Amino acid sequence: MAAGVGTVAVLAALTGCTDGPAEPAATATRSAPSASATTEQPTAVPRPETTDSPSNGPAAGAGFGGPRVRPDVMLATVRLLAGRIGPREATSGAFARAADEVQRQLQAYGYEVTRQRFAVPAGSSWGVPVGAGTSVNVVASPPGLDPTRPHRIVGAHLDTVPQAPGAEDNASGVAVLLETARLAARPTGPGPALPTTFIAFGAEEPRGEGDALHHFGSTAHVRRLSAAQLSAVSGMVSLDRVGVGTSVPVCTGGLSPLRVRDDLLAIAGREAIAATGCTDNTASDHWSYEKAGVVAARIGGTSYPEYHSAADRVGVPVRAQLRRVAELAWAWVRR
Numbered sequence: 001m002a003a004g005v006g007t008v009a010v011l012a013a014l015t016g017c018t019d020g021p022a023e024p025a026a027t028a029t030r031s032a033p034s035a036s037a038t039t040e041q042p043t044a045v046p047r048p049e050t051t052d053s054p055s056n057g058p059a060a061g062a063g064f065g066g067p068r069v070r071p072d073v074m075l076a077t078v079r080l081l082a083g084r085i086g087p088r089e090a091t092s093g094a095f096a097r098a099a100d101e102v103q104r105q106l107q108a109y110g111y112e113v114t115r116q117r118f119a120v121p122a123g124s125s126w127g128v129p130v131g132a133g134t135s136v137n138v139v140a141s142p143p144g145l146d147p148t149r150p151h152r153i154v155g156a157h158l159d160t161v162p163q164a165p166g167a168e169d170n171a172s173g174v175a176v177l178l179e180t181a182r183l184a185a186r187p188t189g190p191g192p193a194l195p196t197t198f199i200a201f202g203a204e205e206p207r208g209e210g211d212a213l214h215h216f217g218s219t220a221h222v223r224r225l226s227a228a229q230l231s232a233v234s235g236m237v238s239l240d241r242v243g244v245g246t247s248v249p250v251c252t253g254g255l256s257p258l259r260v261r262d263d264l265l266a267i268a269g270r271e272a273i274a275a276t277g278c279t280d281n282t283a284s285d286h287w288s289y290e291k292a293g294v295v296a297a298r299i300g301g302t303s304y305p306e307y308h309s310a311a312d313r314v315g316v317p318v319r320a321q322l323r324r325v326a327e328l329a330w331a332w333v334r335r
Contacts, residue, residue, distance in 0.1 A: 069179055069326040071319040077175035078243070081158075082167035083314045090120055090159040090203035090216070091133030098158055102200045103138050105178055109185040111140035111198070118220035123207030126161040126308045135159065135202030137217045140181060142195050148228040151195040154180060154329065155218065155285050156239040157204030164312045168304060172243030172317040174200055180329045192333045194234060201285050204240075211282070218285035222292045235260045236296040237332065238286040242325040243317025245302035247274040251281035252297050256290040260332075261297040267331045273324050299325055 081088070081098055088095040099115070106113050116137040123130055138158070145151060156173035160166030181198040184191065201217035218238075222230070237260065242248075250264045261277055268275035286296040306312040 069183070069323055069330065071323045071326075074172075074175035074179050074322045074326065075317070075319060077178055078167050078171040078317055079314050081171035081174060082165040082312070086165045087162055088158060088160045088166060089125065089130060089162040090135040090205065091131065092162075095135065095159055095202065099136055099138050099200065099202070102158060102174065102178070103140075106138065106140035106181060106198065109140075109182050110143065111181065111185065112143055112145070113138060113140045115139070116217075116221060116224065118202070118216060120203045120216045121207060121213070123213055125205055125207050126163070128162040130162060130207055135217060137202055137221055138200040139221070140198045142185070142197075145195050145197065147197075147225075148232050149195075150232055150234045151197060152192075152333065153197050153199060153233055153236040153289070154239065154333065155199040155201055155236065157201040157217065157285060159202055159205050159217075160312075161205050161308050163310050164308055165310070165314075167312050167314050168243050168316045169241050169307065169312055170204070170239075172241060172322060173239035173300060175317075176239050176242055176322060176326045176329055179326045180333060183330045184333050187334075190334055193335055196333050204285055211287075214283075215285055215288050218288035222288050222294075225292075230292060230294065233289070233294045235263075236286060236289040236294050237264070237329065238284045238296070238298045238300075239325070239329065240284040240298055240300045241302065241304075242300035243322050244304045245321055247276050247302075248299060248321075248324055248328060249278065249281075249301045250275050250297055250299055251278040251301065253282040253287045253290045254279045256286075256294070256296050260295050263335065264297060264299065264328060264332055267335065268328055271327065271331065273328055275328070299329065 080101065085094050085098050088098050103113050116139055117134055120133060120135050122132040154177060156177040157170050158174055160169065177198055177200065184196050199221065203216035204218065206214040248268060250261055252258060252261050265275055265277050281298055281301060284298045286298045289296040304316065306316055
C-alpha cells in the first residue's frame with residue numbers, strides 16, 4: 001500500500017496555523033440550470049495567492065473561540081493524496097488506497113465508518129477513456145446516529161480525472177473535510193449543533209456529457225436514503241476545490257432554498273472572511289441533494305490554470321485559503 005497507518009499517525013501529529021472585503025452575493029434565482037452546466041470550464045487566471053500573508057480575517061487559527069484548525073495537517077493530507085498517491089480515478093487502485101487512508105483517519109477520530117459501493121459506467125473523463133467498474137463512498141457517522149432524526153452532511157469527492165493528481169480538485173476539499181470531522185469529534189468548546197455525517201464521495205468526476213454522467217457517488221448515497229432519512233437531512237455542504245483564491249465561493253445550483261448558502265455567507269460576514277455567493281453552480285455533489293429536495297450548498301470553485309490537468313499538484317492549494325474554508329465549515333457545523 002502506498003501509504004499506511006504510519007502516514008495517518010504523521011498527519012495526526014502535525015500541527016500549525018496561519019492566516020478583502022466580502023463581495024455581495026449574487027441575486028437568487030430558482031430556475032433549474034441546463035444539464036450542460038454540470039461541468040466546469042477552467043479560466044486561465046493568475047495564481048491569486050502563493051504566500052501566507054495575513055488577511056483581514058480572524059486571528060490565525062482562532063477557530064472562532066474553539067479549537068484551532070491545522071493548516072499544516074491539511075497540507076499534509078494534500079501531499080499524501082496528490083503527491084504520494086497521485087491521480088485517483090474512481091475505479092482505480094490508487095482511489096482504493098486513498099479511500100483506505102480516509103477511512104483510517106475517520107475511524108481514528110471515533111466515527112462509525114461504512115463503505116457504500118456502487119457501479120460506474122465506462123465513458124470519457126475529461127477526454128480520457130475510462131472503463132466501467134465499482135467505486136465507493138466512505139461514510140463516517142457519529143456513534144449512535146439515528147439517520148431518521150435531524151442531522152447534517154458534509155461531503156468532499158475523493159476521486160480525480162485520470163490525468164490529474166488532483167491537489168486542488170479535490171485533495172483540498174478532502175483535507176478540509178477531515179479537519180472539520182476532527183473538530184466535530186473532539187470539540188473543546190461547543191460541539192456540532194446537530195449530528196454531522198462526513199462523506200468522502202467516489203466518482204464525482206464526469207464520465208461523459210450531461211447530468212446523468214456526473215456525481216455518481218452522491219447520487220448513489222441519495223438514492224439509498226429512505227424518505228424518512230432524506231427528510232432528516234437538515235442541510236448539506238459539499239467541499240470542492242477550496243484551496244485557491246482569497247475569497248470563498250458559496251453557491252447553490254438554483255433549486256435549493258438559500259438557507260444553507262445564506263447561513264454560510266452570514267458566518268463569513270461576521271468573521272471577516274471574504275466570500276461570494278451564487279445560485280447557478282451544479283458542478284459538485286451538493287447538486288445531487290438539491291435535486292432530491294435537500295437544502296444544500298457548495299463551498300469552493302475558484303478558477304485556476306491547472307484545473308483537470310497533470311499540473312494540479314502539491315503547491316497549488318495554499319495554506320491561507322485552506323484555513324479560511326476550514327474555519328467557515330467548522331463554524332457552520334457548530335451553529
